[in-house]
Amino acid sequence: MLNFDWLSGIPINVAKGIFLGLYIFIALLVLLIPKQYVFQGVEKPRWWMNLKLWAIGLLAYIFIVYYIF
Amino acid sequence: MLSGIDYFVVIFYLIGIMMLGYYFRRFVQTSQDYFLAGKMLPFWAIGMSIVVSDIGAMDFLGISGQAYRYGIAVGNFDWIGSVPAMLLAAFIFVPYFWKAGVYTIPEYLGRRYNDSVRTAASITWIVFFALDLGIMFWASALLFNTLLGWPIWLSIILTASVVGLYTIFGGLAAVVMTDVVQLIIMFVGGATLVFLGFYHVGGWEGLVTKLSAMGDGYQNHFDLILPTDTKTPFPWTGILFGLTFVMANAYMIGNQAIVQRCLSAKSEWHAKASMIWGAFLKMFIPVLVLFPGLIAITMHPGLEDGDQAFPMLIRSLLPPGLVGLMFAAFLAGLMSSIDSMLNSTATLWTKDIYQRFLKKDATDRHYLIVGRIATVVLLVFGVITAPISSYFPGIYVAVQTFLSFFQGPIFSILLLGIFWKRITQWGGLAGLLGGIGISTLLYIFKSSLFTIEDPFLYVSWWSFVGGFIITITVSIFTKPHPVEHLFGLVYRLEEKYMNSK
Numbered sequence A: 001m002l003n004f005d006w007l008s009g010i011p012i013n014v015a016k017g018i019f020l021g022l023y024i025f026i027a028l029l030v031l032l033i034p035k036q037y038v039f040q041g042v043e044k045p046r047w048w049m050n051l052k053l054w055a056i057g058l059l060a061y062i063f064i065v066y067y068i069f
Numbered sequence B: 001m002l003s004g005i006d007y008f009v010v011i012f013y014l015i016g017i018m019m020l021g022y023y024f025r026r027f028v029q030t031s032q033d034y035f036l037a038g039k040m041l042p043f044w045a046i047g048m049s050i051v052v053s054d055i056g057a058m059d060f061l062g063i064s065g066q067a068y069r070y071g072i073a074v075g076n077f078d079w080i081g082s083v084p085a086m087l088l089a090a091f092i093f094v095p096y097f098w099k100a101g102v103y104t105i106p107e108y109l110g111r112r113y114n115d116s117v118r119t120a121a122s123i124t125w126i127v128f129f130a131l132d133l134g135i136m137f138w139a140s141a142l143l144f145n146t147l148l149g150w151p152i153w154l155s156i157i158l159t160a161s162v163v164g165l166y167t168i169f170g171g172l173a174a175v176v177m178t179d180v181v182q183l184i185i186m187f188v189g190g191a192t193l194v195f196l197g198f199y200h201v202g203g204w205e206g207l208v209t210k211l212s213a214m215g216d217g218y219q220n221h222f223d224l225i226l227p228t229d230t231k232t233p234f235p236w237t238g239i240l241f242g243l244t245f246v247m248a249n250a251y252m253i254g255n256q257a258i259v260q261r262c263l264s265a266k267s268e269w270h271a272k273a274s275m276i277w278g279a280f281l282k283m284f285i286p287v288l289v290l291f292p293g294l295i296a297i298t299m300h301p302g303l304e305d306g307d308q309a310f311p312m313l314i315r316s317l318l319p320p321g322l323v324g325l326m327f328a329a330f331l332a333g334l335m336s337s338i339d340s341m342l343n344s345t346a347t348l349w350t351k352d353i354y355q356r357f358l359k360k361d362a363t364d365r366h367y368l369i370v371g372r373i374a375t376v377v378l379l380v381f382g383v384i385t386a387p388i389s390s391y392f393p394g395i396y397v398a399v400q401t402f403l404s405f406f407q408g409p410i411f412s413i414l415l416l417g418i419f420w421k422r423i424t425q426w427g428g429l430a431g432l433l434g435g436i437g438i439s440t441l442l443y444i445f446k447s448s449l450f451t452i453e454d455p456f457l458y459v460s461w462w463s464f465v466g467g468f469i470i471t472i473t474v475s476i477f478t479k480p481h482p483v484e485h486l487f488g489l490v491y492r493l494e495e496k497y498m499n500s501k
Helices: A012-032 A052-068 B005-026 B031-039 B042-052 B059-068 B072-077 B084-101 B105-112 B115-148 B150-201 B203-212 B236-254 B258-263 B269-281 B285-299 B306-317 B322-358 B362-384 B395-420 B425-444 B456-476 B495-498
Strands: none
Touching: A012 A052, A012 B084, A012 B236, A052 B084, A052 B269, B005 B031, B005 B150, B005 B322, B031 B042, B031 B150, B031 B258, B031 B322, B031 B362, B042 B150, B042 B258, B042 B269, B042 B306, B042 B322, B059 B072, B059 B115, B059 B285, B059 B322, B059 B395, B072 B236, B072 B285, B084 B105, B084 B258, B084 B269, B084 B395, B105 B115, B105 B203, B105 B258, B105 B322, B105 B395, B115 B150, B115 B322, B115 B362, B115 B395, B115 B425, B150 B203, B150 B258, B150 B285, B150 B306, B150 B322, B150 B362, B203 B285, B236 B395, B236 B456, B258 B269, B258 B322, B285 B306, B322 B362, B395 B456, B425 B456
């Protein structure tokens, strides 16, 4: 059990799907963060200061890497 | 191996870094200036510093060596092993640490739980950093001795002198701003080697074709996700549960050397942005240290020691001048890790131990001096204990194992502490100590419990689960904290409390 033997039957493609699904799940959580919370500490907000966009960009990049490899 | 121009590049780099770091002494007037750079740092500098502090000189060799042996699966540590954790840190933990105005993670734990948790966490980090300093000095000196023929003591004294000068006088601002330059040098040096390597093997397609033609032993070298029965230390279950869910979070959220930089940000937005910017830069690390390992397979097949892949590639590909730049990159990796450890350990000692237990109401200037003295003492301790590493061949693994005992449990109490107000001080203490106990037992009986040789990913996961369950169980049976005590320490608690009134 400690070795996760009970997951050994899962095909590698499904495992890959779990990793990709995790990135989508995190992206959805990021989208749920209130905009006001993201801009705290900013005097004059600009669109590029929206850290949700930064995070989605990062997740898109890593999603593509894991999709390919 | 170095020519005249290479020595010029290395010496120019060392003098330049020393002068740059020393320049920042003029901005240090208070203890906050020394430990948190006066809370004036921008996100881009902090993000770059986080990345370069994480990558040491040994990582160039170690990661490319693992890529040589196992393929790109080792890249998981910088991709899925960093990005989700750094986003969690950026959006949840770092803003709360920053707003709480703490200097250390144990200080947050002390406010959220109690002094026992704070002291246990702080002492663990101090012991780890102090032991790791000597090991890092020695391992890097051995590396330079092997590759360049430099006498071991010359490497140790040279590195300690340069790092010591700017860290003692310039504090965190000097550490972070020199890290910015160190990162640029590491990226330029690493990218040059990768570019020349790809040119030599015929680009990406050439690399894939050549590796594929080398037989079955290399068929998984381009797979990030490996099956549970893989012979490598990276089965997908370990990567997902041990690395992604526990170790990465514990490292990015609970590691004083990483988080202290974010606490020095000039605003809450900069603190959040620094982690995301750091995550962006970190995604390029596998490209710089992993691809040389793969390229070396085609150029130098059959190496008994995979860690020789990177030096062999330097010898084969880089012309004079660029070899010097690459060694400057090695030095950058070494110095950036050492300066971070020195500054963080001095902060932990001064704030969590000295100010808390030994001298509570001294002047700010007194704590500044104590911080500087602590940095000197640690540096001398690191230099003196460096040769001891050679008498204990397994000491590097032992010190890393010591830290891994702690990673799962500390993340369990940080996670529960920030998200659930019902978690009590005794729950946190029991979860921390119980989790460490579980880690210890799992390591003692690892040969009968686990099928892979080095189950550190699984140990992290199960000790996290153990710490999590113990914390909740003990909390349920003990008296909760008053809600007002937890304002600013639990996620959105104040907002919910005001709305309910």
